[in-house]
Amino acid sequence: MNVLKNLKRIVDGFSKRKIQIALAESCTGGYISHMITNIPGASAVFERGIVSYSNKAKSDLLKIESDMFEKNGAVSEQVAKKMAENVRLLSNVDIGVGITGIAGPSGGNEEKPVGLVYMGFSTVEYTLIKRCIFKASRTVFKKKVLKEVLLLLKDYLENFK
Amino acid sequence: MNVLKNLKRIVDGFSKRKIQIALAESCTGGYISHMITNIPGASAVFERGIVSYSNKAKSDLLKIESDMFEKNGAVSEQVAKKMAENVRLLSNVDIGVGITGIAGPSGGNEEKPVGLVYMGFSTVEYTLIKRCIFKASRTVFKKKVLKEVLLLLKDYLENFK
Numbered sequence: 001m002n003v004l005k006n007l008k009r010i011v012d013g014f015s016k017r018k019i020q021i022a023l024a025e026s027c028t029g030g031y032i033s034h035m036i037t038n039i040p041g042a043s044a045v046f047e048r049g050i051v052s053y054s055n056k057a058k059s060d061l062l063k064i065e066s067d068m069f070e071k072n073g074a075v076s077e078q079v080a081k082k083m084a085e086n087v088r089l090l091s092n093v094d095i096g097v098g099i100t101g102i103a104g105p106s107g108g109n110e111e112k113p114v115g116l117v118y119m120g121f122s123t124v125e126y127t128l129i130k131r132c133i134f135k136a137s138r139t140v141f142k143k144k145v146l147k148e149v150l151l152l153l154k155d156y157l158e159n160f161k
Numbered sequence: 162m163n164v165l166k167n168l169k170r171i172v173d174g175f176s177k178r179k180i181q182i183a184l185a186e187s188c189t190g191g192y193i194s195h196m197i198t199n200i201p202g203a204s205a206v207f208e209r210g211i212v213s214y215s216n217k218a219k220s221d222l223l224k225i226e227s228d229m230f231e232k233n234g235a236v237s238e239q240v241a242k243k244m245a246e247n248v249r250l251l252s253n254v255d256i257g258v259g260i261t262g263i264a265g266p267s268g269g270n271e272e273k274p275v276g277l278v279y280m281g282f283s284t285v286e287y288t289l290i291k292r293c294i295f296k297a298s299r300t301v302f303k304k305k306v307l308k309e310v311l312l313l314l315k316d317y318l319e320n321f322k
Contacts, residue, residue, distance in 0.1 A: 023212075029198025030191030033212045037190025038299055040266055042214075048222070049212030051184075051194045057209035057252070061222065091218070105201055138199055 003143075006150045007039050013157045014045040021153070022091035023049040024062055024083040026074070027101035027117060031142040032149055047093045052083070062086045062098075075100050077118050077129050084120030085127055095156065096122040097149060103138045117145055121152045128152075164304075167311045168200050174318045175206040182314070183252035184210040185223055185244040187235070188262035188278060192303040193310055208254045213244070223247045223259075236261050238279050238290050245281030246288055256317065257283040258310060264299045278306055282313045289313075 014021065023033050023046075033049030036042050052058040055069050064082050072078040083098025101117030108114035119130045130152065134144040175182065184194050184207075194210030197203050213219040216230050225243050233239040244259025262278030269275035280291045291313065295305040 025191075028195075029203070029207075030186075030194030030210050030212065031198075033191030034189075034195045034303070037192075037212070037214065037264075038303075040299065042190070046190075046212075047215050048218035049191050049210075049214070050222070051191065051198070051210030051212070053198065053204055053210070054208050060251070061209070061211070090221070103198075138201065142195075142199075 001147055001150070003035070003146065003150065006154060007035060010150065010153045010157060011036065011039040011042050011045050014153075015041055017157075017160060019095065019160070020045060020047045020093040021095040021097065022047045022087045022093045024087040024096070024098045025049060025051050026053060026058070026083075026099060027103045028099050028142050028145050029053065029103075032097070032099065032146055035146055047091050048087075050087060058083070063090070073112065075102055075112055075116060075118065077131065080118035080120035080129055081122075081127055082120075084122035088122045094123065095153070096120070097152070098122070099145060099149070101141075101145070103141050105138075115141060117141075119145065119148055119152065121156075123156070162308055162311070164196070164307065164311065167315060168196060171311065171314045171318060172197065172200040172203050172206050175314075176202055178318075178321060180256065180321070181206060181208045181254040182256040182258065183208045183248045183254045185248040185257070185259045186210060186212050187214060187219070187244075187260060188264040189260050189303050189306050190214065190264075193258070193260065193307055196307055208252050209248075211248060219244070224251070234273065236263055236273055236277060236279065238292065241279035241281035241290055242283075242288055243281075245283035249283045255284065256314075257281070258313070259283070260306060260310070262302075262306070264302050266299075276302060278302075280306065280309055280313070282317075284317070
């Protein structure tokens with residue numbers, strides 16, 4: 001996958017169709033927002049990004065109830081889903097993306113290993129969750145997640161009526 | 162300046178002194194958050210980042226009154242100051258950094274050219290504003306701003322009692 005080519009295609013395609021996106025990133029720490037905003041014209045498409053690194057930030061900025069962290073853990077399908085849905089609703093945009101995972105090198109356990117990541121992708125019609133494990137350094141981990149997010153965005157664009 | 166060495170020094174130094182930071186980025190689009198969170202252990206130091214690309218995001222997430230955009234412009238000393246102060250206060254951390262500028266290639270004018278950037282740096286004791294102009298591509302522009310932010314953080318750390 002040519003990342004730069006895909007980023008440009010997504011920014012141009014979304015811009016022409018007046019589709020706006022908002023991101024809520026945890027383990028990728030702003031990398032996805034950074035890569036999208038490298039593309040000139042991104043401001044027509046990218047409305048905001050939230051780097052909700054702490055659970056307090058997830059509660060304050062994304063209205064995720066603290067019960068959910070206790071019940072499911074911050075790295076869970078449920079939290080990724082809420083992050084994607086709430087960033088979309090709170091920003092009043094077409095697509096919300098939520099990313100939560102364990103970039104490592106520490107922080108994993110048997111059930112939730114280092115490299116685990118959940119990505120939520122929310123539109124007005126549906127929310128889907130993608131689960132991956134990338135055993136890699138923090139920087140490579142971020143790049144792998146970017147590619148997965150770009151696939152989700154590309155797929156949406158190709159099927160857009 | 163060795164960026165990676167400085168990033169590590171800042172994360173380690175802040176972590177030892179239990180100093181937490183929060184960022185509000187506009188023109189750098191999440192790049193500063195991304196670079197800090199590349200360092201293992203960053204989660205002890207980096208509380209949250211807000212990529213307030215639209216003015217609506219600046220109002221919603223950083224409580225900047227829309228009057229200020231009309232009166233001073235989104236790229237202004239006043240907005241950088243408010244971004245830094247408010248992200249610090251709203252996150253309940255020690256240091257808030259606010260960045261607003263014109264990454265280009267379009268969007269500038271005679272008074273506020275492409276490459277102009279204001280950086281706010283806020284602590285409980287003071288807020289300072291740094292103004293720079295970097296005539297460069299979007300990606301080089303972001304790198305130049307990162308270096309300026311690292312100098313501010315390094316300076317704070319070296320003078321920390």
